[in-house]
Amino acid sequence: MTGTVTARVAAKVNVQLAVGGRRPDGFHDLANVFLAVGLYDEVSATPADTPRISVSGPYAERVPLGDSNLAARAATALATWHGLPAPGVHLHIAKDIPVAGGMAGGSADAAGALLACDALWGTRTPREQLLELAAELGSDVPFALLGGAALGRGRGERLAPLPVGDTLHWVFALADGGLATPAVYRECDRLREASGGGATVTDLPAPEPSRALLDALGAGDARALGAALTGDTDTAGAADRTTQATGLPRCVNELQPAALSLYPALADTLATGDAAGALAGLVSGSGPTCAFLVPDVESADAVAAALLGSGTCRDVRTATAPAAGATLLG
Numbered sequence: 001m002t003g004t005v006t007a008r009v010a011a012k013v014n015v016q017l018a019v020g021g022r023r024p025d026g027f028h029d030l031a032n033v034f035l036a037v038g039l040y041d042e043v044s045a046t047p048a049d050t051p052r053i054s055v056s057g058p059y060a061e062r063v064p065l066g067d068s069n070l071a072a073r074a075a076t077a078l079a080t081w082h083g084l085p086a087p088g089v090h091l092h093i094a095k096d097i098p099v100a101g102g103m104a105g106g107s108a109d110a111a112g113a114l115l116a117c118d119a120l121w122g123t124r125t126p127r128e129q130l131l132e133l134a135a136e137l138g139s140d141v142p143f144a145l146l147g148g149a150a151l152g153r154g155r156g157e158r159l160a161p162l163p164v165g166d167t168l169h170w171v172f173a174l175a176d177g178g179l180a181t182p183a184v185y186r187e188c189d190r191l192r193e194a195s196g197g198g199a200t201v202t203d204l205p206a207p208e209p210s211r212a213l214l215d216a217l218g219a220g221d222a223r224a225l226g227a228a229l230t231g232d233t234d235t236a237g238a239a240d241r242t243t244q245a246t247g248l249p250r251c252v253n254e255l256q257p258a259a260l261s262l263y264p265a266l267a268d269t270l271a272t273g274d275a276a277g278a279l280a281g282l283v284s285g286s287g288p289t290c291a292f293l294v295p296d297v298e299s300a301d302a303v304a305a306a307l308l309g310s311g312t313c314r315d316v317r318t319a320t321a322p323a324a325g326a327t328l329l330g
């Protein structure tokens with residue numbers, strides 16, 4: 001095919017991130033409840049003589065343009081799997097997902113590049129194979145392809161779709177700077193070892209999702225979901241076992257204590273959203289973006305205004321969920 005093919009891919013928030021033991025390969029076992037939210041990157045693939053990456057949008061200057069770009073790695077992985085020579089393709093990323101914010105922006109670009117290049121090259125890769133290539137590129141990439149909501153097991157790459165009963169409204173508070181995902185997992189291990197709970201970080205209970213949380217998501221009941229996120233309802237027994245083993249407070253996002261330890265000012269952001277009437281606030285994935293669940297559009301605007309006015313974050317975005325998986329445009 002000639003011309004340009006464009007894929008649109010959404011960001012994610014983890015409505016639960018239960019982190020189990022560190023495995024021999026260095027990854028952590030997860031029960032990862034992914035929810036795709038309506039902030040989007042667009043990845044366009046155009047035939048070119050030599051590989052090239054360009055990026056536009058408010059966060060463009062923070063995205064690497066060389067071989068380390070996840071979209072470039074995705075194009076190479078797809079070409080290699082089909083036995084094609086090094087991909088002559090120009091990938092343009094119109095970036096609207098915050099960078100290094102815990103919203104899987106790089107993973108979204110990888111998923112978008114897989115889909116756009118597959119269409120551009122007419123390679124018709126089976127869906128299962130695309131998901132496998134996605135998993136090799138990163139733990140969050142398969143979910144970026146899938147969208148909606150899903151429970152991620154293993155390191156987060158083994159997905160089971162989850163129903164979401166109704167539109168959910170979110171406000172995202174963006175922080176100055178980013179947090180590197182490996183550093184946040186390392187800090188999580190360090191806190192667990194230092195807590196005096198006697199935890200061996202390689203030997204923890206298997207992480208499990210909260211039944212109350214999955215039920216609230218399935219019903220699309222924002223208030224019940226808020227209660228599950230803030231711990232007002234019982235979460236899984238596994239969470240209690242993890243709490244006992246690590247001696248750390250129970251948290252629906254078990255990376256949150258680590259993100260707060262590395263970025264203490266996030267506590268003020270969370271308190272501000274809470275005081276402004278959010279149903280729940282949590283760090284998104286590895287952070288430092290903070291995510292606030294709100295009951296409706298009006299509350300989203302009010303919480304966003306309070307956060308912006310407080311000076312406890314750099315910028316604010318509102319979005320609804322669930323959003324679709326990676327989709328070809330036009």
Ligand SMILES: C[C@](O)(CO)[C@H](O)COP(=O)(O)OP(=O)(O)OC[C@H]1O[C@@H](n2ccc(N)nc2=O)[C@H](O)[C@@H]1O
Nearest residue numbers: 026027028030138139140141155156181182185285286
């Ligand atoms: C925090 C989350 O965004 C929640 O969805 C993900 O777990 C991170 O997914 P990701 O950014 O796609 O991460 P990957 O590129 O697969 O891994 C980056 C690094 O994060 C750590 N990592 C990631 C996933 C996982 N289950 N355990 C880990 O310990 C490892 O140090 C790994 O080397």
Ligand SMILES: Nc1ncnc2c1ncn2[C@@H]1O[C@H](COP(=O)(O)OP(=O)(O)OP(=O)(O)O)[C@@H](O)[C@H]1O
Nearest residue numbers: 069070099100101102103104105106107109140181
């Ligand atoms: N296409 C890309 N877009 C953004 N960052 C990229 C991209 N390719 C590589 N990177 C690198 O990956 C790092 C993490 O970026 P990303 O925006 O995916 O973080 P994140 O949202 O915290 O990830 P996650 O939520 O999956 O842990 C960036 O600091 C950047 O150096």
